Amino acid sequence: MRAALRxxxxxxxxxxxxxxxxxIAGLWLTPYDPAAADFLDRLSPPTAQxxxxxxxxxxxxxxxxxxxxxxxxxxxxxxxxxxLVTGTLIGIIAAQSGRxxxxxxxxxxxxxxxxxxxxxxxxxxxxxxxxxxxxxxxxMIVSWMxxxxxxxxxxxxxxxxxxxxxxxxxxxSQARILLVxxxxxxxxxxxxxxxxSWSRTILAISGLSFLGFGVQPPQSEWGAMLLDGKPYxxxxxxxxxxxxxxxxxxxxxxxxxxxxxxxxxxxxxM
Amino acid sequence: MxxxxxxxxxxxxxxxxxxxxxxxxxxxxxxxxxxxxAHARYPDAMGIPPQILxxxxxxxxxxxxxxxxxxxxxGQVLRGDFGVSYSSGERVxxxxxxxxxxxxxxxxxSLVFGLTGAFILASLAARYPGSIxxxxxxxxASVGAAMPxxxxxxxxxxxxxxxLQWLPAYGTGTAAHLVLPALTLAxxxxxxxxxLLRSFFLDARAQPFMETLRLRGxxxxxxxxxxTLRHAMAPALTMIGLDFASLMEGxxxxxxxxxRSGIGSLFAASVLSRDLPLVMFLVMFFAVIYVLINTSxxxxxxxxxxxxSEGNGP
Numbered sequence: 001m002r003a004a005l006r007x008x009x010x011x012x013x014x015x016x017x018x019x020x021x022x023x024i025a026g027l028w029l030t031p032y033d034p035a036a037a038d039f040l041d042r043l044s045p046p047t048a049q050x051x052x053x054x055x056x057x058x059x060x061x062x063x064x065x066x067x068x069x070x071x072x073x074x075x076x077x078x079x080x081x082x083x084l085v086t087g088t089l090i091g092i093i094a095a096q097s098g099r100x101x102x103x104x105x106x107x108x109x110x111x112x113x114x115x116x117x118x119x120x121x122x123x124x125x126x127x128x129x130x131x132x133x134x135x136x137x138x139x140m141i142v143s144w145m146x147x148x149x150x151x152x153x154x155x156x157x158x159x160x161x162x163x164x165x166x167x168x169x170x171x172x173s174q175a176r177i178l179l180v181x182x183x184x185x186x187x188x189x190x191x192x193x194x195x196x197s198w199s200r201t202i203l204a205i206s207g208l209s210f211l212g213f214g215v216q217p218p219q220s221e222w223g224a225m226l227l228d229g230k231p232y233x234x235x236x237x238x239x240x241x242x243x244x245x246x247x248x249x250x251x252x253x254x255x256x257x258x259x260x261x262x263x264x265x266x267x268x269x270m
Numbered sequence: 271m272x273x274x275x276x277x278x279x280x281x282x283x284x285x286x287x288x289x290x291x292x293x294x295x296x297x298x299x300x301x302x303x304x305x306x307x308a309h310a311r312y313p314d315a316m317g318i319p320p321q322i323l324x325x326x327x328x329x330x331x332x333x334x335x336x337x338x339x340x341x342x343x344x345g346q347v348l349r350g351d352f353g354v355s356y357s358s359g360e361r362v363x364x365x366x367x368x369x370x371x372x373x374x375x376x377x378x379x380s381l382v383f384g385l386t387g388a389f390i391l392a393s394l395a396a397r398y399p400g401s402i403x404x405x406x407x408x409x410x411a412s413v414g415a416a417m418p419x420x421x422x423x424x425x426x427x428x429x430x431x432x433x434l435q436w437l438p439a440y441g442t443g444t445a446a447h448l449v450l451p452a453l454t455l456a457x458x459x460x461x462x463x464x465x466l467l468r469s470f471f472l473d474a475r476a477q478p479f480m481e482t483l484r485l486r487g488x489x490x491x492x493x494x495x496x497x498t499l500r501h502a503m504a505p506a507l508t509m510i511g512l513d514f515a516s517l518m519e520g521x522x523x524x525x526x527x528x529x530r531s532g533i534g535s536l537f538a539a540s541v542l543s544r545d546l547p548l549v550m551f552l553v554m555f556f557a558v559i560y561v562l563i564n565t566s567x568x569x570x571x572x573x574x575x576x577x578x579s580e581g582n583g584p
Contacts, residue, residue, distance in 0.1 A: 107280055111287025114557035118519040119537070123553050126541030127299045203418055210420050211526050211538065226421065233424065234432050244421035251416035 005188070005264050012257055023069050032060035034067040034220045045238055053238040055229060061238070064220035065246050071221040073250065075132070076201035079139045084194045087147025088186075092178065094148065095155035106152065113145040117204055125213040135214040139204060143197065150193055154186035188265050195258030199251040206247050222247050281565055288557045289347060293340050295553070296546045303332055306356045306544065347554075353547040355540075362551045365536070372442055373532035377521050379452040384459025385510075391464045396471030397494060407464050414461020419520050423454045423527040440529040451528045455520050462516070466509045467502065474501035504571055511567035515560050 037057040044054040053061050094105040117139070124138035125131075158164060159182060167177050208214035209223030217224045222243045229239025304326045308318040327333055331342055346353070352362040395407035430450060431439035437449050474480070475498055483493055522534030529535075533552065540548035 103276075103280070107283040108287060110280070110284045110561070111291060111557075114284065114288050114561045115291070115553065116515040116519050116556055116560065118522055119553060119556045122522070122538060122541055123295060123549060126538070127295065127544060127546075127549065129300075199416065203416075206418055207420055207523055210418075211523065223418075223420075226424070230424065233428055237428055240421070240424050240428075244418060244424070247418050247421065248413070248416050251418075252412060255412065255416055 008260060008264055012261075015257075023066050026066045027063070027070075030060070030063045030066065032063040034059065034064045035218070045236070053236070053242070055225075055239050056232055056236075061225075061242055064225060065222070065242060068220040068222045068225060068243070069246070069250075071215060071219065072202055072205055072223075072247070075136060075215075076198055076205055079136060079143050079201050080194055080198040082140050083143025083197060084147050084190060087144030088151040088190055090144065091148040091151025091153075092155050092182070094152045095159065096174070096178070102152075105148075109145050109148045112142065113149070115142060117142045117200075118207070121204065121208055122211070122213050125208065130213045130216065132215050132219075135205065135208060139201060143201070146193060146197060147190060151186060151190060154189060155182055158182050158185050188261075192258055192262045192265065195254055195261060199254040199258070202247065202251055202254070277565070277568075281561065284561055285558060286344075288554060288561070289344050290340065292550050292553050292557070293343060296550050297336060297339070299544065299546060301544060303330070303546065306546070309356070352551045355548050356545045357540075357543050357548075362547050365548060366533070366551060366555070369531060369533050369536045372530060373521055373525070373534065375448065376451055376455065376525070376530070376532060377517060379448065380455035380459055380520075381517070383452065384456035385463060387456065387460040388463035388467055391460070392467035392471055393494070395464075395468045396475060396498070397490070399472065404468075407468055411461050411465035411468070414457065415465065417458075417461070419454065419458055419523045420527045422457065423451070423524055426450050426454055427528075442531045447528075447530070451524045451530055455517075455524050458520050459517065462513060463506075463510070467506055470502035470505050471498055473505075474498040477501065508567055508571065511564050514563050518556055518560075 037059060038054065041054055046053045055061055055064070090105065090109070094102045094109075097105065120142045121135065121138040124141065125134045128134045128137075159177075164177060164181050167181055172180075205214055205221070206223030206226070209216075209221050210227050212227065215221035215224050217228050225243040226240050229236070229243070232239050304323045305318065307326050307330065308322055312318065312322075331339055334342065350363075354361055355365055358365065391403075391407045391410070395401075395404040398404060427439045427450065430437045438444075438447050439450070441447055480493060480497060483497065484490075521532070522537060524530070525532045525534035526538055533555075536548070537552045539545075540552065
């Protein structure tokens with residue numbers, strides 16, 4: 001299992017490197033500027049010059065999609081990484097802090113968990129003013145609870161296992177047990193949840209931007225591009241086809257990688 | 271018994287926590303609240319005299335420190351008083367009840383069709399594992415989970431409203447207006463539930479007692495309806511409870527995309543106009559409903575499955 005896992009992680013990092021390389025190469029090779037308007041070539045359908053056509057300002061959609069990838073994937077990865085680290089830490093602390101401490105920490109977590117992500121993000125981003133920074137803050141506030149719950153449950157079950165008792169009897173310090181025995185054992189499951197959370201965050205960012213609560217339209221974020229293209233649905237449907245397809249494919253790819261990771265970790269379940 | 275007591279205490283603590291977070295959001299919102307209230311009260315006034323602002327600050331106790339202001343507000347909330355909307359001056363409750371119907375119609379319709387579709391697809395997939403229909407179910411579920419809901423909505427508008435012109439794209443009112451939004455949300459529900467139901471059915475089929483029953487000569491359909499279904503219901507119920515949050519998120523996105531009236535549109539409008547009493551009420555509504563649904567799902571499970579009782583459950 002370890003070998004299969006290592007092989008998978010190697011392939012995954014190869015794939016991520018290839019995609020990141022392709023995006024950067026694409027941005028470097030493309031003759032277009034994502035923000036440069038060309039009023040002589042507006043709403044052009046896909047052609048040899050413009051692979052995904054041009055939008056209502058004559059900007060090259062393929063270039064904007066590549067550029068938007070940096071926004072969507074980068075922001076979502078930042079938010080998820082924040083949630084993963086913070087949430088896991090809080091979960092492990094809860095598992096270690098005795099009945100009352102655990103109860104207190106978990107009820108605070110439950111209180112945050114009760115707000116649906118979208119509701120919290122719309123409320124924060126709307127009240128404090130729609131902007132990329134507020135969007136990121138809003139999504140970070142609701143990013144950590146899933147990780148806390150999972151990390152706590154896993155840490156509790158792991159710390160009851162024989163090898164941890166053995167380590168404790170051998171006189172290892174609490175911090176060392178956490179670092180050497182508990183953390184490595186719960187990390188794979190946390191990473192599976194991380195891929196799931198990453199793809200959900202991409203959907204959330206594009207959705208919020210589409211509704212006007214996130215990244216604002218002159219930027220080439222995918223949801224914002226869809227918002228931009230909505231009025232031209234009838235005359236130039238490619239304005240909304242390509243950004244949506246890009247979101248779909250990215251999320252699908254991350255989900256499939258996550259499924260594969262989960263199957264490798266639990267080979268007995270389908 | 272002690273377990274129930276701890277759960278109940280926990281529930282109250284969580285609801286208090288929800289109220290505290292909601293209140294903090296509104297408390298730290300930018301802008302002068304006294305001005306907002308004054309404008310709602312005297313919509314025709316050109317300028318607000320300073321004395322009125324001072325009176326309002328006193329009346330709503332806006333100058334109280336955070337904790338006093340919060341406790342005062344929480345006391346009113348416990349008595350069911352959520353105050354009046356800044357923008358219309360109507361009671362928050364009345365505004366909410368006025369929009370609730372549309373959202374309930376949308377979510378119930380989509381749930382019924384979505385769950386029925388998921389159930390049929392997942393049971394066929396689990397009856398014939400590895401068949402074409404099983405693979406189709408997996409593909410539908412994977413693509414559906416990755417599909418942005420608003421994009422699916424736009425595609426359906428493009429196909430059925432713009433090109434075929436069978437149905438209206440935007441607005442509320444007739445039954446025809448309900449079709450596209452409900453279809454979008456139903457497809458969404460179907461995609462997410464098919465995957466889960468399929469794996470629960472497969473798990474149930476793999477139980478050892480199923481093989482015994484099969485050897486005793488029970489038919490496949492009898493096995494499925496009498497045993498697989500019953501075995502898969504408990505985990506399915508939990509997931510549907512947990513997925514209630516994404517159902518509400520879906521309803522918000524779809525109401526806004528189709529310009530339908532309802533709780534989602536009301537929420538977005540109240541946020542954009544910084545109508546804080548309405549925002550606070552709706553945010554609390556979404557959170558408390560979620561907590562209550564999950565607590566009742568857990569309760570039903572404990573009652574129906576003796577293995578889960580008294581601390582054996584997750």
